[in-house]
Amino acid sequence: MTKDFRPTDYILESMQTGKKFEDAGWTLDAPNEEKPALIRAIYNKKQINVKDNSMGIYKFSDWLPISKTLDGSSAPATYKSEGLAKYLGLNNLYITYSGYWPEKGANFRTCSFKETEAYAVCGRLDNNNKILVVASAGNTARAFARVCSDNNIPLLLCVPEDNLNALWFGEPIKENVKLVATKSGSDYFDAIHLSNIACQLDEFIAEGGAKNVARRDGMACTVNSAVTEIGKIPDYYFQAVGSGTGAIAAWEANLRFIEDGRFGKNKMKLMVSQNTPFLPMYDAWKKDSREILPLDDNMARKQVEEIVAKVLSNRKPPYSITGGLYDAMKDAGGDVLKATNEEALEAAKIFEETEGNDIHPAAAVAVATLINYAKEGKLDKEACVMLNITGGGEERFKREKEVVYLKPSHVFDINPDLSEVKKVMDKLFQL
Template sequence: MEDFKPTSYTLECVATGRTFDDEGWMLEDRSCKTPSLIRTRYAKRQLELGPAERGLYRFADWLPVRRMLCGSSAPVTYRSERLAAHLGLENLWITFSGYYPAIGATMTTCSFKETEAFSVCARIAEDEQRVLVVASAGNTARAFARVCSDNRIPLLLSVPSDNLSALWFDAPLDPCVKLIACERGGDYFDAIHLSNLALKSPKFYAEGGAKNVARRDGMATTVLSAATTIGRIPDYYFQAVGSGTGAIAAWEANQRLVEDGRFGGNTMKLMVSQNAPFVPMYDAWRADSRQMLPYDEDKARRDAEIIDAKVLSNRRPPYGLAGGLYDALKATGGDVSVATNAQARRARKLFRETEGVDIYSAAGVALASLQKAVADGRVERDATVMLNITGGGEELFQQGKELWYLKPSIVFGLDAQVDEVVERCEALFA
């Protein structure tokens, strides 16, 4: 890639406001006594867009990156006509992260998880000797696998066996990418637990999930795409959530755009949704509880098995900690809603009919929640609405291609012990 100067920024603890330098891969403020996210504070207060050929890195002013990696694409925002007319909205803007060349969208993994992977991996020091560990319900794993393979970054993925069909590619991956899985019947939380066991070894280091500022700021490019295309901060932001990390990122981007001064001063309402019957954040929000409510493990696994949008099945989301989703919803006057599989399927069909491309189940959940909000009169007809389509174009991309699937090197039982996991995972990278 072209010569690139690392982005200048500091870190700030949300709970205390303390600012400090990033010493390399910091996921928290070690001096903070309460659970809290940290945020980036960029030297550049105003966002200067780079050339389109930089892909995601056209937003590098507000990404905590050391370099630019090959192969990235940026989210694409466009004004909807047919879907907007169907819903009766005058200013519906779709931010599309996926594969739809007709509008300029070229993410070959077809998911906005690419925005996370290209940001997180560009934060890694080039001389890092350890192996990055990522737990995923599917789309995140595919994005990180593609980015790490193309850029020769060692990666250990942990994914539930029930979700392995998500690990498709149009070509074989570099052997620097390895996959482990938890046995059938396990869910995303079990995959996280398995990855945490592997992380007991000094050979591995955690990507960090929501705690990684690069992940959130990568996701935030969806809002940067929308604001720079529309010319203002939207009034409403619709997205389906599993962890809520994307919505937290949207709130943080909103605050940066207000400080920028060129996109207005409004706070967009975060309108997030879950796929019923797996709705733990909806339940907590309805109870006005900062803490997640008790959720029986067996019931959670059954509920996760039922939903179409498997990527939305996080049992331990960053909800109640300082700077988490609860705070984001409170600060923006937002709300949480639910959509059933049937409602999401109808919404996906509607999107294909009106906008011309297939979308993922999670994006269908988001559209279904927008339909309900409009029908209930909770969104003004002339409001500027951003619909975050977090994945689509998979059927379009796969047409005529022979697919290659990443297979797990090891499948562990749900009761796997730390010594076994460490020993066998270390051997994968010997």
């Protein structure tokens, strides 16, 4: 923690009513409002002052709702593409890379932009001695485990058993981090359900997902990086989405930059993508439906098994909620696109050949949709395009370092009861 860091000055605002209120420390919802809605951080500093790279993600602390900084973070790296840009015939393609690519200045030790969330959320966390609970399909769990282990923050992770291969690390994880899983055949939604049961116990506190302003504003550092590096707000924003939280964050950052006044007044078109056949947001958007269309649980689990980008598997994303992805896209413009497993694998190969580093399957889905969109002639070659590479460098990281895996302390059935969860937690955390 930086000793001379002063907590960021901000207030919170309801996206439903516009009512402004103070952050009580871990506020996830607007007080005394019945209809669910996201809340937003309104920062005292309207013009961002980007600090030194040595501060990692906290170089953007003017627009992070934090009370402290933590050790070990890296900011995303934005650079102007040459190889992929030439392949696509684009003159202003910028890549924002959150992963392991030291030569570009990207030093994400978990190789995922989920680190931006973890460092922001844990920087907001006050010292209330409660155990933070995070549900994840993989990358988020890896990021929070690394950050909480390094900074001695008690953490409970809930992850589907089939996704445990995502829990790899360059150094061992300390005992303050505990991992539990939902049995094989379960998915991210089942892990969320388990985390909700744990949060009924007094000793635990929910991380909050998209409702946590620190999570969204941490992810917004990808756009903070791009806009301040390019010198203007891009015309297009490409990203693959599981929950859509990163795209909501991008929209919110865009609005802050408009208010900043130095980077333009345009709104980036949000070009978000999903992995076929799991397409809940794609299907809803194409029908212009605010609500996610009904999908049988077992069918959803089967579709999740089929997709190569497992992290894009949220069955109940913050799409419909006021201030969520539907509202973001209606305001900013854009489209929901899709890519098959084969298209994503081909796109990953093209990216590595043209740019020189490997990328995660979710990022490959975004690249695949950008390739398709450009090849269909839908992008002006002079358009300023931001491609958010949400994870990469993992293959290189694993070649260069010896990795260890975090094993679950307990595997639960898909729908455990509270007493069983309590018994396991009492034992794990010696409550």
